[in-house]
Amino acid sequence: MAEPMTLSEKIWEAHVVPSPQQEQARRAALVESGVTDERLLEERADLLYIDLHLVHEVTSAQAFEGLRMSGRKVRRPDLTIATADHNVPTADRDKPWPDPLSIQQVDVLSANVHEAAIPYFGVDDMRQGIVHVIGPEQGLSQPGMTIVCGDSHTSTHGALGALAFGIGTSEVEHVLATQTLRQARPGTMAVEVNGRLGRGITAKDVILAIINRIGVGGGTGHVIEYRGEVIRSLSIEGRMTVCNMSIEAGARAGMVAPDEKTFAYLEGRPYAPKGKEWEKALDYWRSLPTEEGAAFDRIVTLQGEAIEPFVTWGVNPGHSIEVTGRVPDPDSFEAPAARDLARRALTYMNLKAGTPIQEIALDRVFIGSCTNSRIEDLRAAAAVVRGKKVSSRLRAMVVPGSGLVKAQAEREGLDKVFLDAGFEWRDAGCSMCLGMNPDILMPGERCASTSNRNFEGRQGPGGRTHLVSPEMAAAAALAGHFVDVREVLR
Amino acid sequence: MKRVTTVRGKAIPLNRANVDTDQIIPARYLKRVERTGYGPFAFEAWRKDPGFVLNDKRYEGAPILLARQNFGSGSSREHAVWALEGMGVQAVIAPSFADIFRNNAFQGGLLTVELPDEDIDYLVARAEELPSAEVVVDLESQTVRTADGGWERRFEIDPFRKYRLMRGLDDISMTLEYEADVAAFEARRPGFMPTTLP
Numbered sequence: 001m002a003e004p005m006t007l008s009e010k011i012w013e014a015h016v017v018p019s020p021q022q023e024q025a026r027r028a029a030l031v032e033s034g035v036t037d038e039r040l041l042e043e044r045a046d047l048l049y050i051d052l053h054l055v056h057e058v059t060s061a062q063a064f065e066g067l068r069m070s071g072r073k074v075r076r077p078d079l080t081i082a083t084a085d086h087n088v089p090t091a092d093r094d095k096p097w098p099d100p101l102s103i104q105q106v107d108v109l110s111a112n113v114h115e116a117a118i119p120y121f122g123v124d125d126m127r128q129g130i131v132h133v134i135g136p137e138q139g140l141s142q143p144g145m146t147i148v149c150g151d152s153h154t155s156t157h158g159a160l161g162a163l164a165f166g167i168g169t170s171e172v173e174h175v176l177a178t179q180t181l182r183q184a185r186p187g188t189m190a191v192e193v194n195g196r197l198g199r200g201i202t203a204k205d206v207i208l209a210i211i212n213r214i215g216v217g218g219g220t221g222h223v224i225e226y227r228g229e230v231i232r233s234l235s236i237e238g239r240m241t242v243c244n245m246s247i248e249a250g251a252r253a254g255m256v257a258p259d260e261k262t263f264a265y266l267e268g269r270p271y272a273p274k275g276k277e278w279e280k281a282l283d284y285w286r287s288l289p290t291e292e293g294a295a296f297d298r299i300v301t302l303q304g305e306a307i308e309p310f311v312t313w314g315v316n317p318g319h320s321i322e323v324t325g326r327v328p329d330p331d332s333f334e335a336p337a338a339r340d341l342a343r344r345a346l347t348y349m350n351l352k353a354g355t356p357i358q359e360i361a362l363d364r365v366f367i368g369s370c371t372n373s374r375i376e377d378l379r380a381a382a383a384v385v386r387g388k389k390v391s392s393r394l395r396a397m398v399v400p401g402s403g404l405v406k407a408q409a410e411r412e413g414l415d416k417v418f419l420d421a422g423f424e425w426r427d428a429g430c431s432m433c434l435g436m437n438p439d440i441l442m443p444g445e446r447c448a449s450t451s452n453r454n455f456e457g458r459q460g461p462g463g464r465t466h467l468v469s470p471e472m473a474a475a476a477a478l479a480g481h482f483v484d485v486r487e488v489l490r
Numbered sequence: 491m492k493r494v495t496t497v498r499g500k501a502i503p504l505n506r507a508n509v510d511t512d513q514i515i516p517a518r519y520l521k522r523v524e525r526t527g528y529g530p531f532a533f534e535a536w537r538k539d540p541g542f543v544l545n546d547k548r549y550e551g552a553p554i555l556l557a558r559q560n561f562g563s564g565s566s567r568e569h570a571v572w573a574l575e576g577m578g579v580q581a582v583i584a585p586s587f588a589d590i591f592r593n594n595a596f597q598g599g600l601l602t603v604e605l606p607d608e609d610i611d612y613l614v615a616r617a618e619e620l621p622s623a624e625v626v627v628d629l630e631s632q633t634v635r636t637a638d639g640g641w642e643r644r645f646e647i648d649p650f651r652k653y654r655l656m657r658g659l660d661d662i663s664m665t666l667e668y669e670a671d672v673a674a675f676e677a678r679r680p681g682f683m684p685t686t687l688p
Contacts, residue, residue, distance in 0.1 A: 018671040026668075044648050047668060049675050051683055059567065061523035072662070081686040087521065101521035108523050119686045140684055152566040152590060166590055168568035169525075170597035170661070178665045180672060184648070186589075216508055217560035220589060250563060252589050273682040281682035316508055316563075337507040337558045434565075436517040455512040455564060457535045 004291035006188050007257050008223040011163040011288070015146045017047045017180055045184045051145040053175050054131045055082040055118065057109040058436070059150030063173035064112040074116040076179045081140065082113045083121040085130045089438050090399050090426035093123060098438055116176075129402025129428040132156040132370040136240065137402055139269025143258035143285040148175055153370045153452065155246040158255030159239035160262055161288055163223070165253040186252045189222040190296040193230035195304035200486040202380070203238035204372060204450065204469035206230060206302075207245040208310035208320050214300055216318040219251025222298065225290060226256050230304040236265040237376045244371045245452050248317040257289035309485055311357050312454045312467040314345035319454070321357060323472065323484045329353040348456050349464050350444070358482050360466070364447040365396035365477040366459070367423075367470050369433035372450035373401030377470040378409050382417040384474035384488060390422035391480030397424040397439070399431040423477070435460045448476040492599030493658030497581040497627040498637065500552035502543055503617040505610075507558035511565040511591065515573040528569055529576020544577075548621035556613050557584040561602075562591025571598040581627045583634060585610060596651055597661070603627055603634060603645045612641065629656060 005013070018026065053076075060082075067073070074080065087102035097103050106123065113120045121127045127134060132153050135141040143161030148154060150172040157164035167181065175181055191210055211218070224246050231239065239256045246254025263282060266272045273281040308322040319342070321328065330342035330353065346353065351360070367373070367381050378400065390396045398418045400406035406428055409415055415425045432439040433451040441447055441463025450473050451458075454465040468476065475485040519531040536542045543549060555574070561584040562570060571594045574582070581601035595602045605613075616623055616636070624637035629652060635642035654661070 017675045018668060022671050022674075026671075044650060047665065047671075049672070049679075051679075052686070058520050062525050062568075065523070070662070078685040078687050086517075099521070105521050105523060119688060140686065142684060145683065150566055152564065154566075166566035168566050168571075168590060168594035168597060170568060171593065174662050174665065177662050178668075178672065179676075180665055180668070182661065182665065216563060217586060217588075220560070220586060247564075247590075250560060250588060271684045271686070273684070277682040280680065284680065284682070316510065341507050434512075434517045436520060453510075453512065453564060455510045457516055458512050461516070461535060 004294040006290040006294045006296060007161065007225055007255060007288055008163055008186070008188060008253070011144055011146065012046070012048070012185065014144070015048045017049050045182045047180050047182050048146055050148050050175050050179055050181055051079060052135070052140055052147045053080040054135055054147065054149035054154070055080060055113065055172070056086060056131050056149070056151065057084045057105045058086045059169050060112065060172055061105065061108045062169050063176055064116070066173045067176060072177045074118065074176045077116050077118045079179060080118045080176070081121070082109060082118050083128055083131055083134060084109055084123055086430045086434065087437050088123055088429040090429045090431045093427055102437065126403040126407065129405065130370045130373060130430055132244065133373060133401030133405065136160060136236070137269070137404060139266050139272035142266060142272070142281070143262060144288050148181060152247040153244050155251070155254045156240050156244040156370055158243040158246065158253050159236055160266070161255060161258030161285065163253055163255065166247060187222040187297040189219060189224045189251070189298040189300070191224050191226050192228035192299065192301045193226065193304055194228045194301065195230060196233070197230055197304045197307060198486070200309060200471060200489050201307050202469040202471060203234050203241035205307055205310050207242045208312070208317065208467065209302060209307045211245065211249045211317050212310065212320045213302060214249055216248060216316045217250040219246060219249040222251055224249070224251045224254045225296070226254060231256055232259065235376060236261055237374045240374065241371055245317065248452055258285045309469065309472050311472070311482055312465070313349065313351060313357070314342060315348055315454060315456050317452065317454060317467060319345055320467070323357050323482060325357055327351045327353055327355045327357065358484065360446070361481045362394050362448050362476055363445040364394055364441060365473050366399070366432040366447055366449040366451065367397070367473050368399030368401070368431050369451035370401065370430070371452045372470045373399060373405065375405050375408050377450065378405070378414050379412070381470040381474040382414045384471050384485065385421040385423070385478060386417050388421055388478050390477045393480045394477065396422065396477040397426055397432070399426045399439070400428050402428045432459050434458060435463070448473045448482065491597065491654065491658050491660055494599045494601060494655045495629055497553050497601060499554060499624055500549055500622060501554040501556050501613060501617045501625045502549045502552045503614040504543055504555055504557045505614045508560045508563055509557050510563045511567050511570040514562070514570040515567065520567060520569050525572050526576065528573035532573040532577045546621070551578060553578055553580040554625050554627065555579045555582045556610060556617060557582060558610065559585045561587050562595070563588040566590045566594070568594040568597065571595050571600050575600055583610065583613065583627070596655070599655065599658070601627055601629065605634060605643055605645060609643050
C-alpha cells in the first residue's frame, strides 16, 4: 500500500507535470542527442502545473515586459485573472489620482492584460478588490488547486484547501509563459490548535499566537497545515485570516483541509463548478484531507483556551504579547541578535519596557487588508462600535476588501454603524496595509491595524504599527488606547 | 539569467536579523515598471541614521552583505533583489533566508550563501576591524574565503541551481522543453477545475 499522505503532499503530487516515465524518456532523449553529463544532473525541484494565477499591478509589469522582449505569449489567459489593489486610492476615485506613478502602473497593467486577453476586474468593476479577497469571493479558489500570485499573502487561499503561495516577478513571468513553476518540494508542518477559543478571541489572535510560538522564521521551507478543533470551528473567512499570515511565520504556504464548511462556502459562487461538475469536484475534494498515519516533518500544538487577544509591540509579527501584558524588556531575550532587535524595536516604536499594553495611546485605527477586510470582519467590528463614538484623539477608517464586500456591508447597514461612530468608510483596496497609496501614517503616528505586517515604515515612513484583530481595533478606536475587548463584550 | 561565478570584494557587516523586504526597498518605491533604478532607495529608512553601516564610506562599493537569520523576510517583491543589485551587492551571506527572497535572488543572479552564525561572527568581526579586507565567494568550489586565504568555509547549494547560475541559463526556455508533457498534463486536468473566463 502507498504511504499515507498529507493534504499538501497530495496536491503537490497531483500537479507534478512530467510523470517519472516522461522524465526518464526525456533524459534518454538528451543522452541520445549527445548532451553532456552535466546537463543530466538530477533536478531536485519539481515542475508544477499552476491552476490559477492571480495578477496585480505591482509585481507584473516587468514580467509582461520580459515576455515581450523574448517574443513569448501568455499560455493560459483563461487560468489567469487580474485586478488593481495595491496602488488604488480608497476615496475620491473619480477625481484624478494624486500619484502619476500609480496611474502609470495601473494603466500598464490594464494594457498588458488587455493585450494578453486576461480577464480583469478594473477599478470601475464592482468586483475589484484585494486580490486575496476576490479569489475566494468569486469561487475561483477551490480545494486541491495550485494557486500563485506575485504577492506573499497568496497563502490566504489555503483556507479553501488549495496549495497557494507567493512568487516573485521572474516567477510570474515563468507562469505566464508556461503555466508551470519549478519549485523545491517543501517540508510538511502541522500546527494543531486544540480545544476551544474564549469569547472575543478571533482567528487573528490564533495566528498571532502561532507566530509568537514558532517565530517569524519558524515555518521557513515548510507548508503549514492548520489542524485541530479550533481550526475546524473557524469559519472559512476565519481560516483565511489564519492562512493569510502563514508567510509571517516564514512558511511557504498555509492550508486547512476542506470540509463541509468549505463546500457550503463555495456552492453557488460565480466560478464554482455547477451540476454534474459540482458532484465530481466534491468527490475529488473529499479525497484530499491528510490521511490517518501520514507523517509531518514537524508538529506544533497549541491549546485554544490559553489564547488571549494579542497585540504586537515591536517591528515584526512575532513581537507580540497578550493585551493583559506589558511591553517586554529586551534583556529578557536570550539570543544576542533577538535582544538587539528588541532594543531597536522599542526605540522605533517609542515604547518603554514594562508599559502595560492597555496604556498605549493611539493616533490611528485601520480596519482592512487581505487579513481582515471581509464581511465577517466588518460585522465583528461593527458589533463592537454600534451606538458608540470613536475617541476624539484619533482618526479611524474601515476599508472593505472588495467592491462586493462593501456592497454587502451597506445592505446590512454596517456603513451607517461605522459612519455614525466616526469611522471613515472607504472604497476597496490594500489601503493602509503597505504605504503605497494615499492611505499612510505620518511619521511618529501610532496605529492599531488589522493588517499583517508591523515592519518599520510599513504603513508610511516613521509610522508605528500594532497588529490586532478587528474587534480589538474597534474597541481601541472607541477608547483611544488598547483595551481588552473581552471587557467591552462583557 | 545573469551568469555568476565568483564575487570578490569588501563585505558590509549589516549584522541584523529578520531584515525584511520593506527595509530593503519600501513599498512606495515599487511603482516603477522597470527592473532598474531601485538602488538609491535601498534601506532608505535605516540610512537616515548617520551611524548606519551603509553610510560608512569605508564599505563603499562592497559587493558582499553580511546579515543574520531570516534575511529577506516578508513581501514577495523581487524589487528587493533589484535594489540590492542596484547598490552593487552581488552576494548576501547569512545563516538563513526567507524562501521567496531566495528564489527571487536566484532569478536575478544574486548569490545567497548560508553559513552558520559562528562563521558570520567571524566575517562580521573581520569586516568591522578591517573594512578594506576582501572576501571571495566562489560558486564553482562552493566556498567563502578571505582574500588572504587564511580562512575558508564550504557552503551548500542545489547542484542544478549552481549549474544554471554558472551558465546563466534561462529558466523559461528550459521549461519550454517540457511542452509536450505540459500539453499532456493539460489534457488530463479534470473538467471541474475553474477557468477565469466570464
